[in-house]
Amino acid sequence: METQLEHSEKTQPPPVPVAIGRPPQASAWRRARHSLLRARWPIVAIIILLIATLFAVFGPQVSPKDPNRQNLMLRLTAPFTRDEAGAMDFPLGTDALGRDVLSRLIYGARVSLAVGVTAVVIGGFLGTSLGMMAGYFGGKIDDMIMRIADIQLAFPFILLTIMVLVVLGPGVVNLVLVLGIGQWVTYARIARGQTISHREKEYVEAARCIGARHWQIMFKSIFPNIVAPLIVIASFNVASVILAEASLSFLGLGVPPTVPTWGGMLAESRDQLLGGSWWLAVFPGLAIMLTVLALNILGDWVRDFLDPRLRGVGF
Amino acid sequence: MAKYLVRRLLQSVVVILGVTLLSFLTLHLAGDPTYLYVSERATQEEIDQTRALLGFDRPLPEQYLRFVVRLAQGDMGNSLRARTPALPLVMERLPATLELTIFAMVISTLLAIPIGIISAVNRGTALDGGVMLFAMFGQSVPSFWLGIMLILFVGLSLRWLPISGQVPVLVPLLQGDLMTAAENFPQAFRHLILPGLTIGVFSLSRNARLVRSSMLEVLAQDYVVTARSKGLRERTVILRHALRNALIPVITMIGLEFGFLLSGVVVAETVFSWPGVGRLVFNAITQRDIPLVQAAVVTFSFIFVLLNLLIDLLYVQLDPRVQLK
Numbered sequence: 001m002e003t004q005l006e007h008s009e010k011t012q013p014p015p016v017p018v019a020i021g022r023p024p025q026a027s028a029w030r031r032a033r034h035s036l037l038r039a040r041w042p043i044v045a046i047i048i049l050l051i052a053t054l055f056a057v058f059g060p061q062v063s064p065k066d067p068n069r070q071n072l073m074l075r076l077t078a079p080f081t082r083d084e085a086g087a088m089d090f091p092l093g094t095d096a097l098g099r100d101v102l103s104r105l106i107y108g109a110r111v112s113l114a115v116g117v118t119a120v121v122i123g124g125f126l127g128t129s130l131g132m133m134a135g136y137f138g139g140k141i142d143d144m145i146m147r148i149a150d151i152q153l154a155f156p157f158i159l160l161t162i163m164v165l166v167v168l169g170p171g172v173v174n175l176v177l178v179l180g181i182g183q184w185v186t187y188a189r190i191a192r193g194q195t196i197s198h199r200e201k202e203y204v205e206a207a208r209c210i211g212a213r214h215w216q217i218m219f220k221s222i223f224p225n226i227v228a229p230l231i232v233i234a235s236f237n238v239a240s241v242i243l244a245e246a247s248l249s250f251l252g253l254g255v256p257p258t259v260p261t262w263g264g265m266l267a268e269s270r271d272q273l274l275g276g277s278w279w280l281a282v283f284p285g286l287a288i289m290l291t292v293l294a295l296n297i298l299g300d301w302v303r304d305f306l307d308p309r310l311r312g313v314g315f
Numbered sequence: 316m317a318k319y320l321v322r323r324l325l326q327s328v329v330v331i332l333g334v335t336l337l338s339f340l341t342l343h344l345a346g347d348p349t350y351l352y353v354s355e356r357a358t359q360e361e362i363d364q365t366r367a368l369l370g371f372d373r374p375l376p377e378q379y380l381r382f383v384v385r386l387a388q389g390d391m392g393n394s395l396r397a398r399t400p401a402l403p404l405v406m407e408r409l410p411a412t413l414e415l416t417i418f419a420m421v422i423s424t425l426l427a428i429p430i431g432i433i434s435a436v437n438r439g440t441a442l443d444g445g446v447m448l449f450a451m452f453g454q455s456v457p458s459f460w461l462g463i464m465l466i467l468f469v470g471l472s473l474r475w476l477p478i479s480g481q482v483p484v485l486v487p488l489l490q491g492d493l494m495t496a497a498e499n500f501p502q503a504f505r506h507l508i509l510p511g512l513t514i515g516v517f518s519l520s521r522n523a524r525l526v527r528s529s530m531l532e533v534l535a536q537d538y539v540v541t542a543r544s545k546g547l548r549e550r551t552v553i554l555r556h557a558l559r560n561a562l563i564p565v566i567t568m569i570g571l572e573f574g575f576l577l578s579g580v581v582v583a584e585t586v587f588s589w590p591g592v593g594r595l596v597f598n599a600i601t602q603r604d605i606p607l608v609q610a611a612v613v614t615f616s617f618i619f620v621l622l623n624l625l626i627d628l629l630y631v632q633l634d635p636r637v638q639l640k
Contacts, residue, residue, distance in 0.1 A: 151333035153571075158578035159612045163341050166600050166608050167351065239455065246457045247582050251600060266460055270586070278467055285460035293455035300451075 035305050042301040045294035052291050055109035063103040067260045071098035079279045093279040095265075096272055101279065104260040105287055111254075111261040112291065115176055116242040120234050122180030127187025128230060132218050134188065135195030146192070149185045157182045158244060165253040172255050175248065179241050186233055194226035228306040235299035239292045246288050262288045319631070327624050332383070334616045338609055339382050347371065351605050352395065391613065392606035396599070401610035405592055409614070410485040412584070412591035414503070416576050418511040423518035423576075424569060428562070430519075431526025436553060438531060446523070453520030458579050462513035462586035469509060477506050479588035510587040514579040518572050525568060530561040566630060573622050577615045 036042055055062065071094065079093035079101070093101050134145040161178050168174045198204060199222075207221045248254045249263025257264060262284040269280035342348045349366040357365070366372050369392075370381060385391070391402045434446045470478035482503040487495040533539065534557055542556045543549075584593030592611050599607040 151330055151337075158575075159615055160337060160341065162581070162596070162600065163338060163608055163612050164344060166603060166605060167341055167344050167348075243455075243457055247459060250457075250459050250582060251585070251597060253600065263457075266457075266463065270463065273463065273467060273471070281460070281463045281467060285457060285464065288457050288460065289452070289455050292457075293451060296451055296455055 032305060036301070039301060041297050045297040045301075048290050048294035049298065052109050052113060052287075052294075055106045056113040057110075059107045059110050063106040065100040065103040067099060067103040067107045068258065069099060079283075093277075095268065095280055096277075101265075101283055104265060105262070105283055107260045108262040108265060108284065108287065109291075111172070111249075111259060112242050112245060112263075112288070115172065115179065115245045116238045118176045119179035119241045119245075120183060120237045122176065123183025123237070124187050124230065124234055126181065127184035128191045128223075130184065131188030131191030132195045132222065132226075135192035136199060136214070136218055136222070138196075142192070145188065149188055152185050158247070161244070161248065162251070162253060165248065170253045170256065172259075175245065175254055179244055182244075183237055183241065186237070187230060190229050190233060191226060194229065195222055198222050198225055232299060232303040232306060235295055235302055239295035239299065242288065242292055242295070320628070323624060323627060327620050330620050331617065334613065334620070335383055335386060336379065338613055338616075339379050342605065342609065343375070348605075351603065386613070391610040394599075394607040394610075395604045396602050396607070401606045402614070404595065404607060405610045405614050408590065408592045408595050410483065410489070411481050411589060412577075412580055412593060414481075414483075414485050415507065415510055415514065415584070415589060415591060416573065416580060418507045419515035419518070419576050419579075420569070420573065422511055423515040423522055423572065424565070427519050427522030428526055428558075428565070430523040432530055432553065432558065432561075434523065434527045435530035435534065443527075447527070450520040450523050453516045454524075456516060458513050458517055459582040459586055461516060462510065462583055465509045465513060466586070476509050478509060481506050481589050481591075510583050510589055513583045513586065514576055517579070518576065522565060522568060522572075526561060526565055529564050530557060533557045533561045536560075563630075566626060569626060571623075573619060577619065 036046075077094040077098075095101060095104070130145050134142040161182060164178050165174060195218075204217055204221055207217045212221070245254060246261075246263035246266070249261045250267045252267065254263055255261055265284040266281060269277070269284070272280050342351075347366070349362055349369065349371050352369060353362050353365050370378055373381075389402055390400065393399060394401045394404055397404060430446060430450075434443045437443045466478045469475050482499045484496050484499050484503045487493075487499065534553075539552060539557055542552045547556075580591065580593040581596050582593070583589065584591045585597045588594070592614070596608055596611045598604075599611070
């Protein structure tokens with residue numbers, strides 16, 4: 001059984017006679033499920049991500065307290081402290097203004113995930129479209145797009161991000177746009193390479209023969225065939241954008257301080273370090289690390305599953 | 316080779332022009348940049364004066380031309396805070412930052428290579444699994460958080476290593492004062508460890524994984540099989556035949572890495588109060604001292620472009636298969 005599974009994962013789906021009339025997706029899902037059950041780490045990763053997503057979407061409903069409610073009498077309460085009645089009001093403690101750390105963590109998930117996913121969607125869309133255009137049309141369009149990509153790659157991008165945010169001022173929209181635009185090159189290069197390898201294939205030829213327009217060929221015929229490596233890149237990319245967002249929030253260039261974010265909480269924790277309030281630094285950092293770790297693990301698995309040949313590329 | 320050199324140099328010039336154009340345009344993103352230079356209470360007259368003084372009333376292409384010409388003369392405008400030229404302020408802090416970056420690069424490459432090889436050679440064992448899991452963690456830790464944790468546990472609780480400050484080595488070395496450099500070295504090293512680790516762990520993890528996968532790929536090649544069947548010792552096969560080719564992608568990575576490390580420097584220097592360009596940039600950000608940020612960004616980018624040029628040239632030396640186009 002074991003060997004058969006491995007066999008079916010690495011090669012085409014096994015020729016099951018019943019499967020003839022069925023859509024190919026069914027077997028792909030089944031293979032995904034089998035492969036997922038065999039590898040344990042991706043399941044842990046999915047659970048972590050589900051919890052983070054839950055926090056992000058239902059933050060106000062699941063958070064025990066108002067994340068911005070200050071209680072100066074109870075400032076810097078250590079985690080797991082019980083009051084006289086024996087109740088644990090602030091399971092993860094309070095910060096320098098007496099705000100509940102747990103509630104702020106739950107609200108923080110929203111910004112991290114929203115920024116990460118939106119920026120990747122923007123970058124992915126921009127990069128894929130430009131890369132496919134470069135690959136499909138070739139010639140001058142290709143030259144121009146890839147030259148711009150080269151320049152951007154030759155530039156430590158986070159520095160430019162810092163500069164743009166200093167000029168434009170911090171804010172969620174600016175942050176998402178800048179981080180998103182920063183990601184396009186990766187997608188463009190991969191989309192271009194893949195498009196070039198598909199451009200001359202018979203099915204594209206066929207589409208051309210029946211009079212399909214350029215954009216139809218690009219997005220309806222070629223795109224579905226090149227989407228796999230792009231998804232892989234995207235899952236790693238969300239992880240690195242979340243890290244970048246945390247760094248920028250830490251530098252005070254992220255979202256305004258009234259919105260709780262993991263990076264912002266870490267920045268605030270610095271002032272309390274020498275006083276020994278370790279929990280202010282430990283919990284938000286753990287939240288970032290677990291989320292990013294889960295995305296990386298999942299990215300690894302998606303890569304190996306979608307295309308074993310990509311194993312060990314980059315990262 | 317000469318032809319390639321010229322071509323590659325020209326390419327670098329284009330990139331550097333692109334960099335200057337980008338950082339020039341950034342300044343104009345928010346509309347009239349004059350407002351970044353004047354206080355909020357400035358009168359219209361003062362604003363107009365500043366605009367004329369800084370040349371922001373000229374057409375954009377002319378402004379860019381002036382910007383490039385001034386840049387070529389090493390003039391990047393005055394810091395709004397210090398009211399002195401911005402570039403010397405950056406240059407003054409550069410040695411401390413280079414020390415930190417080079418140290419971080421050394422740990423991230425020198426440790427990554429043996430770790431990657433050991434992992435590849437022991438593929439599929441518990442050792443390999445452990446190392447790769449650790450590398451996975453290393454790639455997921457926000458570096459500034461790692462810095463804070465190191466301060467908290469290694470610095471404050473265990474009191475093993477200093478958590479802030481720097482002892483100069485590069486400056487006396489450049490001034491030819493070898494005695495001071497040698498004397499300072501042990502202390503400097505102790506100060507470098509925590510911030511260096513903070514910046515380097517991400518790259519260390521990524522490089523270790525890269526060395527491993529690249530090594531695995533090379534080990535499956537025919538010439539490695541040949542080397543083995545000649546009866547060479549496993550050690551020789553791995554170190555002589557496989558490693559050399561496995562390192563090629565790693566070297567490309569190092570060039571890109573440097574830019575990455577430089578960006579990490581801003582955060583790490585802030586956490587560890589390291590007197591380098593990074594902390595300068597951080598302070599400039601909080602004070603919205605844009606010319607200073609710009610000067611630092613352009614300097615970093617120059618170093619980055621030059622380093623990648625060097626790496627490309629080295630590449631040709633290392634891998635004779637690379638065709639000079």
